[in-house]
Amino acid sequence: GDSVTQMEGPVTLSEEAFLTINCTYTATGYPSLFWYVQYPGEGLQLLLKATKADDKGSNKGFEATYRKETTSFHLEKGSVQVSDSAVYFCAPNAGGTSYGKLTFGQGTILTVHP
């Protein structure tokens, strides 16, 4: 079955630091790839996605590139803010009969200090 390995947290950074959260996956076929974010006390929400190899998803200053050759989808941001403090989840969606049945990583807690 599908699986995903995320960089273990928690990650603590100072404001304006560079962020990388690693994500690698195993999936059948050619999955779409997603990053979801969970702010304190809230449900998850879609941050960005990529649907095919070499696609770059981006949103709110975050970016991730679909690397088929390394089965990776690392999340990056050049300058984090305190408001980026949240839990980040990587999730492949294999499609086929697995539509909507995302496999979530364990989540990476990010804390940004002023």
Next chain:
Amino acid sequence: NAGVTQTPKFQVLKTGQSMTLQCAQDMNHEYMSWYRQDPGMGLRLIHYSVGAGITDQGEVPNGYNVSRSTTEDFPLRLLSAAPSQTSVYFCASSRDRGKTGELFFGEGSRLTVL
């Protein structure tokens, strides 16, 4: 916009009690699902539905029942609560029977079983 609404937000049960977690969405989404979130384990799929009258099991279905009599509602029933079911539960919906993989989440229901 209401989106996905879950009730109750908090619940404490005693072992052996039963209860229903309610989930309603107003986006006319065909796909709905229930996840549980436990520390260090990410989100795990309990049950899902690709349309009214259709339900199927996810990764961790034991101890839970669901039904989908309308497009809008997808209640999750705990028949006889156990301490292992202490968790945060999230309902999520998606259009296109979940093909897009883009899930819209509720704010969650925190359940404690004593």
